[in-house]
Amino acid sequence: MKIGVIGAGRIGKVHIRNISLFVPELEIKTVADPFANEQTEAYAAQFGIKNVTKNADDIFNDPEIEAVAICSSTDTHSKYIIEAAKAGKNCFCEKPIDYDLAKVHEAIDAAKKAGIKLQIGFCRRFDHNHRAVYDMVRAGKIGKPHIIKISSRDPEPPPIAYVKVSGGIFYDMMIHDFDMARFLAGDEVEEVYAAGAVLVDQQSARLATLIPQLLP
Ligand SMILES: NC(=O)c1ccc[n+]([C@@H]2O[C@H](COP(=O)([O-])OP(=O)(O)OC[C@H]3O[C@@H](n4cnc5c(N)ncnc54)[C@H](O)[C@@H]3O)[C@@H](O)[C@H]2O)c1
Incomplete structure (x- = not known):
């Protein structure tokens, strides 16, 4: 094709x-x-x-x-x-x-x-490590899941020009975590709570103040 x-x-x-x-x-x-x-x-x-x-x-x-x-x-x-x-x-x-x-x-x-x-x-669904977790949950090997804890890190901050069109880390990277939560739970997310702060990178801190204006 x-x-x-x-x-x-x-x-x-x-x-x-x-x-x-x-x-x-x-x-x-x-x-x-x-x-x-x-x-x-x-x-x-x-x-x-x-x-x-x-x-x-x-x-x-x-x-x-x-x-x-x-x-x-x-x-x-x-x-x-x-x-x-x-x-x-x-x-x-x-x-x-x-x-x-x-x-x-x-x-x-x-x-x-x-x-x-x-x-x-959503490439994580096809990653053998994530898939193994999925298979274990489905096979009942961990019992009935009550809490799913997912932790992700980008290896390095993306360029500021990229952040401007990617919508920030919640859209760009953490969307994989939302996908994994749905994939592993086999269910939909009811409610989302988020808190964040830029503690280190001052360039990101300046951009973070602009994000609400960049997004619709
Ligand atoms: N699934 C994943 O794990 C994964 C990983 C990395 C990126 N992504 C996604 O892929 C997309 C691109 O990310 P990237 O890291 O390659 O960014 P990038 O900035 O390196 O590349 C984007 C490319 O799109 C081109 N472009 C810009 N406007 C365009 C248009 N109107 N028509 C066609 N091309 C245009 C740019 O010239 C550039 O070459 C993003 O949406 C990102 O979220 C997904």
Whole structure:
């Protein structure tokens, strides 16, 4: 199957590499990124991908391409899911779908209406360590779960430019913990309480004061 990859940043490159090396059933025909440059072309060329474009429509309008992997920044995901649905292309999209629940529902509804497959990049469900915890819970090996404690850390602070479009750590990273809570419990979360403080990094502290204005 021929696919297109939208967004060739950090995670886009990971997916390009993994798909090219380990998924022989797929061929990445086109990579689209408005900021694509010679480095993007050189990276794609390593994996035999000749088409690098700045325009995602080159993917949506290509009848040979059956599916897209949306790996662009978070603020573009819901728009691209809707475009993929309109173009009738199955869709893998990186998490999260959007910051705004109305836009999340709009994207999911568009996918359902078009009858395309839509998968979100909750990769922990496919990680063998997390999967082992899931299997133990399901097999009753730990008894009836009453408390799930999840602790995650990013290895280093992301660049400030990334934080500005990713929505901050609750959207960007902790969303994996929300997903794991649902996955392990086999149930929905009723209520969320959060408290936070920036105690170390002064640049993040300055940005934290801006986050409410950045988000819808
Ligand atoms: N599932 C995971 O574990 C995981 C890990 C890392 C990132 N992500 C998600 O992947 C997304 C990208 O993260 P990243 O770390 O690669 O960020 P990044 O900033 O390194 O890359 C984003 C890329 O998107 C491109 N881009 C920006 N606007 C675009 C547009 N309109 N159309 C197409 N491309 C556009 C940028 O040029 C850049 O190359 C984020 O939503 C992030 O939450 C998921």
